[in-house]
Amino acid sequence: MAPxxxxxxxxxxxxxxxxxxxxxxxxxxxxxxxxxxxxxHALEQARNGAPHGSFYVADEQTAGRGRGGHHWHSNAxxxxxxxxxxxxxxxxxxxxxxxxxxxxxxxxxxxxTTGLIADLRWPNxxxxxxxxxxxxxxxxxxxxxxxxxxxxxxxxxxxxQSFPPDLATPATSFDLELKKHAVDTTDxxxxxxLLLIHLLIALHExxxxxxxxTTAANIPARISAISTWVKGRSVHVHGPQECTGITAGLxxxxxxxxxxxxxxxxxxTGGLRDAAG
Numbered sequence: 001m002a003p004x005x006x007x008x009x010x011x012x013x014x015x016x017x018x019x020x021x022x023x024x025x026x027x028x029x030x031x032x033x034x035x036x037x038x039x040x041h042a043l044e045q046a047r048n049g050a051p052h053g054s055f056y057v058a059d060e061q062t063a064g065r066g067r068g069g070h071h072w073h074s075n076a077x078x079x080x081x082x083x084x085x086x087x088x089x090x091x092x093x094x095x096x097x098x099x100x101x102x103x104x105x106x107x108x109x110x111x112x113t114t115g116l117i118a119d120l121r122w123p124n125x126x127x128x129x130x131x132x133x134x135x136x137x138x139x140x141x142x143x144x145x146x147x148x149x150x151x152x153x154x155x156x157x158x159x160x161q162s163f164p165p166d167l168a169t170p171a172t173s174f175d176l177e178l179k180k181h182a183v184d185t186t187d188x189x190x191x192x193x194l195l196l197i198h199l200l201i202a203l204h205e206x207x208x209x210x211x212x213x214t215t216a217a218n219i220p221a222r223i224s225a226i227s228t229w230v231k232g233r234s235v236h237v238h239g240p241q242e243c244t245g246i247t248a249g250l251x252x253x254x255x256x257x258x259x260x261x262x263x264x265x266x267x268x269t270g271g272l273r274d275a276a277g
Contacts, residue, residue, distance in 0.1 A: 010192075010193060011031060011057065011192065011193050011196070012193065013029055013031065015193070016029055016193065016196065016197060017029070019197045019201070020197065020200055020201065023053070023200065023201060023204040024052055024053030024204065025053045025055055025084075025200045025204065026053075028051070028053045028054045028055055029055055029057060030054065030055070030056045030057070031056075031057050031058075031059075032056070032057070032058045032059070033058075033059050033060065034058065034059065034060040034061075034062060034076070035056075035058045035060075035061055035062070036061065036062050036063040037061055037063045037153075038056045038057070038058050038061060038081055038082060038083035038153060039083045039137055039139060039151055039153035040063070041056055041083070042054070042055075042056050042083040042084075042085050042151045042153075043139060043141070043149075043151055045085060046085050046141055046148070046149035046151065047141065050085055051085075051087075052085065052086055052087040052088075053084075053085070053086070054084075054085040055082055055083065055084045055085065055200065056082065056083045056085075057080075057081065057082045057196065058081045058082075059076050059077055059081075060075065060076035060077070060081075061081050061155075075160070077159065078157065078158060078159045078160045078173070079155060079156055079157050079158050079159070079160070079173075079192075080154065080155070080156040080158060080192050080195055080196055080199075081154075081155050082153075082154050082196060082199075083151055083152065083153045083154070084151070084152045084154070084200070084203065085149060085150075085151055086098075086149065086150045086151075086152065086207070087147075087148065087149050087150075088147060088150060088207065088210075089211075090147050090210075091145050091146055091147065092140075092142060092145055092146075092147060093253075094147070094210075095138070095140060095147065095150070096123075096253060096254040096255065096268075097210055097216065097219060097254055098138050098150055098152065099123045099124045099136050099138045099152075100123065100219055100223055100254050101203070101206035101207065101209070101210055101219065102136050102138070102152050102154065102203060102206070103120045103123075103124070103126070103136060103223070104120075104202075104206055104219070104222060104223065104226075105199060105202035105203040105205075105206045106118065106126055106134060106136070106154065106156070106199060106202075107120060107126070107226055108198070108202045109195055109198035109199040109201075109202050110126070110134075110156075110174075110195070112198045112202075113191060113194045113195040113198050114174050114177075114178060114195075116128065116174060116177055116178070116181070117226075118133065118134070119226070119227060119228055119229070120223060120226060120227040120229065120230075121227070121229045121271075121272055122223070122227065122229055122230055122250070122256050122272060123136075123256070123271075124136040124137065124138070124271075125169070125271075126156065127169075128172050128177050129172075130169075130170060130274075131169070131170045131171055131172035132157075132167075132169040132170070132171045132172070133156060133157045133171065133172050133173060133174065133177070134154065134155060134156035134157065135154075135155050136152065136153065136154055137152075137153035137154075137155075138150060138151070138152055138153070139151045139153070152203075154199065156174075156195065157171060157172065157173035157174065158173055158174050158175060158192055158195070159173060159174075159175050160173040160175070160176070161173070161175070161176065168273075169273075217252070219254060220249070220250035220251070220252065220254060223250055223254075224249060224250065229247060229272060230247050230249055230250055230256060231247055231248065231249045232246060232247065233246065233247045233274075234246055234274065234275040234276070235247055235258065235272045235273065235274060235275055236272070236273050236274070236275045237258060237265075237267055237270045237271070237272060238270055238271055238272075238273065239269055239270025239271060240269055240270060241265065241267050241268070241269060241270050242270070243258060243260050243265055244260065244275050245258040245259050245260035245261070245265065246258065246259045247259075247272075248264060251266060255267060255268050256272075
């Protein structure tokens, strides 16, 4: 059980370290009241030799980034903004698994912290119904065909009460969802500290599972079990492989398959939207 905390928006480094005992993240937290981008900083630290398990949490980002160069709204105190530095023993072909296991970890952490069930939109979005509540940005540093470092950036909306009207996907926060569904939590406020702890513990467990060929082979099925997007959904794929069709599940390597009028397409990059949208 995670230690008691002072309040829903506080971060207590000693309590976090105690909760993370036995994981590579214990004693590795770096906290910033404000920063440009936790991912940008983590990439710099990786180049400077920062160890596996280092993670960087900000109360506010002034230049938060999402996939495709999109800006991630990171107002002070409103969300969980964290980047995790890993040095996994994988080659470049294994990078596809990183956002997927992070999505699995985030799904578990969200349910454990709030009781809410998040949907996963391949490869990197967390949603509540049609509204986006979180995103995952994975960046890497490579040496030949080996991965020197992976940075996992995770942004999750916790306390926002409103959002800019021009977002590509309408957004929501956990506080809004908890009030909507009358979930029984303290003052219907999601705890940033508990979510961070549960997220890192779940990510540690997913990384251990990734080291086993047997458990890694189950990742596509596990994604399909908690995502409404990877099978039987009419989608438009935007990006270099732009197409429209019906999702047909993940292949054995974690890539999305879409059945179009001209045949089955294996999507290796890009993002999804509902075809009607």
